[in-house]
Amino acid sequence: MPLKFPRQIRFFTHSLPGTHLAPLNSGARADHHSSSSVPFLFRVLSFRLHYFAIGSRINFSTRPNRDPPEFERRSRDGGEIRGSRSLIEDEEELSNLVSDFRTGSLRFRLTSDDDDPGPDMEDRSRGRKQDRRGIRNKVDSFRDKRYGDRENGRFQGKSSQGSFRGRKETSLDSGFRKDRDRDRKDYNGLRKREDFLEDESSDEDVKSLVMGSIGNLLSEEDEEEDEDYEFLKKKAASAFGFDKEKVVEADKARNADGVKTSDSYLTKTRFDQYPLSPLSLKAIKEAGYETMTVVQEATLPVILKGRDVLAKAKTGTGKTVAFLLPSIEVVVKSPPTSPDNKRPPFLALVICPTRELACQAATEANTLLKYHPSIGVQVVIGGTRLGLEQKRMQTNPCQILVATPGRLKDHIENTPGFATRLKGVKVLVLDEADHLLDMGFRKDIERIISAVPKERQTFLFSATVPEEVRQICLIALRRDHEFINCVHEGTGETHQQVRQMHMIASLDRHFSLLYTLLREHIANNVDYKVIVFCTTAMVTKLVADLLGELNLNVREIHSRKPQSYRTRVSNEFRKSKGLILVTSDVSARGVDYPDVTLVLQVGLPKDREQYIHRLGRTGRKGKEGEGILLLAPWEEYFVSSLKDLPITKSPLPSIEPETIKKVQKALCHVEMRNKEAAYQAWLGYYISIKMIGRDKDRLVELANEFSRSMGLDNPPAIPKLILGKMGLKNVPGLRAK
Numbered sequence: 001m002p003l004k005f006p007r008q009i010r011f012f013t014h015s016l017p018g019t020h021l022a023p024l025n026s027g028a029r030a031d032h033h034s035s036s037s038v039p040f041l042f043r044v045l046s047f048r049l050h051y052f053a054i055g056s057r058i059n060f061s062t063r064p065n066r067d068p069p070e071f072e073r074r075s076r077d078g079g080e081i082r083g084s085r086s087l088i089e090d091e092e093e094l095s096n097l098v099s100d101f102r103t104g105s106l107r108f109r110l111t112s113d114d115d116d117p118g119p120d121m122e123d124r125s126r127g128r129k130q131d132r133r134g135i136r137n138k139v140d141s142f143r144d145k146r147y148g149d150r151e152n153g154r155f156q157g158k159s160s161q162g163s164f165r166g167r168k169e170t171s172l173d174s175g176f177r178k179d180r181d182r183d184r185k186d187y188n189g190l191r192k193r194e195d196f197l198e199d200e201s202s203d204e205d206v207k208s209l210v211m212g213s214i215g216n217l218l219s220e221e222d223e224e225e226d227e228d229y230e231f232l233k234k235k236a237a238s239a240f241g242f243d244k245e246k247v248v249e250a251d252k253a254r255n256a257d258g259v260k261t262s263d264s265y266l267t268k269t270r271f272d273q274y275p276l277s278p279l280s281l282k283a284i285k286e287a288g289y290e291t292m293t294v295v296q297e298a299t300l301p302v303i304l305k306g307r308d309v310l311a312k313a314k315t316g317t318g319k320t321v322a323f324l325l326p327s328i329e330v331v332v333k334s335p336p337t338s339p340d341n342k343r344p345p346f347l348a349l350v351i352c353p354t355r356e357l358a359c360q361a362a363t364e365a366n367t368l369l370k371y372h373p374s375i376g377v378q379v380v381i382g383g384t385r386l387g388l389e390q391k392r393m394q395t396n397p398c399q400i401l402v403a404t405p406g407r408l409k410d411h412i413e414n415t416p417g418f419a420t421r422l423k424g425v426k427v428l429v430l431d432e433a434d435h436l437l438d439m440g441f442r443k444d445i446e447r448i449i450s451a452v453p454k455e456r457q458t459f460l461f462s463a464t465v466p467e468e469v470r471q472i473c474l475i476a477l478r479r480d481h482e483f484i485n486c487v488h489e490g491t492g493e494t495h496q497q498v499r500q501m502h503m504i505a506s507l508d509r510h511f512s513l514l515y516t517l518l519r520e521h522i523a524n525n526v527d528y529k530v531i532v533f534c535t536t537a538m539v540t541k542l543v544a545d546l547l548g549e550l551n552l553n554v555r556e557i558h559s560r561k562p563q564s565y566r567t568r569v570s571n572e573f574r575k576s577k578g579l580i581l582v583t584s585d586v587s588a589r590g591v592d593y594p595d596v597t598l599v600l601q602v603g604l605p606k607d608r609e610q611y612i613h614r615l616g617r618t619g620r621k622g623k624e625g626e627g628i629l630l631l632a633p634w635e636e637y638f639v640s641s642l643k644d645l646p647i648t649k650s651p652l653p654s655i656e657p658e659t660i661k662k663v664q665k666a667l668c669h670v671e672m673r674n675k676e677a678a679y680q681a682w683l684g685y686y687i688s689i690k691m692i693g694r695d696k697d698r699l700v701e702l703a704n705e706f707s708r709s710m711g712l713d714n715p716p717a718i719p720k721l722i723l724g725k726m727g728l729k730n731v732p733g734l735r736a737k
């Protein structure tokens, strides 16, 4: 039975609540963390799509607000999936559909308007109206089915009060609108992203295919449905009794008092003004932390009261200490476990998105624990042998565990006694929460949340809080959690003391330009310390090789390097000056390299958040810094997503003919196989970017431009199998082997 899954599936978004059905008080926590009780729908919703359609048509849509580039306009065809069922009836089916998207196992055919014009506009509009009615009924019946039994209990009243009231409503609505306006972000949640891919998989191409295909599906703009969308949002909120977060705008409050400026990261509040353990205070002092940073001052009192917290604060402003310090307090206050206990409980669990970040958090924890000899920290991360970690955890019992999600899940499933130890968790921290919740980690996080007790305190910290995070709050945080926003509205999420520029140059000039910019920076900064971000691991390798050939002092970090190497280089870069680190997004978030003078981003960052986090490697702790984003003309559209940030277009520095020759010569020395790998990875990356990847012919033209920029007359041949996986079979301009 044929089923058409055309373009317009629209999901509910953040406004749907999950488990937060009870008024919260300290004694009524038990329900609030159950991931199992979270309807699947909410997890689907977290993809930030709006679910409208029922009947025989399921439509996907995002709402792009920018004019697409020329080549995109040409191919604004959307895409249609044909499947074999005609109705998504319930959560399970929806779940299957989405997990099929995730795994790419769903077999679908993309058709263009040319080969299948679909219904005319009038029909579509009629269809939509029916769909809207359908979804209204769906919301009602979903609520009744799931929560009918609670209507007479604590849930009752919440729905009648509604949740979109007063300031909270305004804040959420405007935030939501802003988010909708960022069209690509609306389906970012559906794409496994590069840094995750790099960390977790070697098969970038397959995943790129999945990303690209999904991107194609989520392309249609449809402004007509605003009204219904609003209706549904309110209806859903009312149906599920969703309370909005409390927004504590720390900077704003202080500005009003005239005490400090929005960009000052330190406050006058001392740590000893709070009831912290004297041993922690001693360690804090020794670490050189005299007063609290803004985020520490804003979150500590709330956390010490026992509340869950979602905190947003700019990069490099001390979020790690902000969540570790109160976590340590919880451990200090817990009764000691018997030394005979073979499986002593973990009391605090910190989850970080990358290995580097996990190691860094553990190091900070050890600094704060200096005078708590009885409290131990362990790190479990990918890239090391599971068995070694198992042994380490057995021989060095610890109360604080810092982990990356994938490896943590591995231990839950494979390490005897591990799950039991997790049952002791009193504090759960999700660091860089938004990144953790990128689709690739979402399932792991859900699994982890279901493995720790419901009765616990939870903190989510990040410099960026997109919609996905708000949705995961529903399953991770208690309903009475506070959203502490330390980013003063209007200042943007980046630091004022970091000068941001973007430059637009054709691809063939990128390498020479990069070299020129680095040379200039080095000449002007004796203690230069530069991070160059590249789009993929293999492009990173290529750029590092090239800069090395040009005799610059370069190190590289990306997922294709062994973990031991990554750790060594990371430590070296942390301590050094006069060094350039060329890296993929594995270094984009959270990594605390002091005194970075310049962050140079070459090519399109995967999204606005990633741009902000990458830039955040400079200007830390109130220091000055500089950021340059180098794009090709066809990537310039991305800059509009940064329009609220103080980034300006910079003229291009002149490139000496000598420089061009030197770079060309250096390129000749870069190994051919590295160029081939970079070319393939480049294609894989850009095919996942909707604005670029969906016009395959144009994409290949651009890839071949990239190939020429590496000094190749002919683009490298790509194995047929990979071309097939990338959906690029028979695209003119490609060479197959």
Ligand SMILES: Nc1ncnc2c1ncn2[C@@H]1O[C@H](COP(=O)(O)OP(=O)(O)OP(=O)(O)O)[C@@H](O)[C@H]1O
Residues within 6 Å of the ligand: 288, 289, 290, 291, 292, 293, 296, 313, 314, 315, 316, 317, 318, 319, 320, 321, 462, 463, 589, 590, 591, 592, 616, 617, 620, 621
């Ligand atoms: N109260 C404090 N006083 C001075 N320095 C501090 C204080 N708290 C933390 N720091 C230092 O500030 C630096 C940045 O902290 P951290 O890495 O936690 O920032 P972050 O906000 O998590 O950044 P990102 O968003 O990039 O992850 C670290 O070197 C840390 O040791």
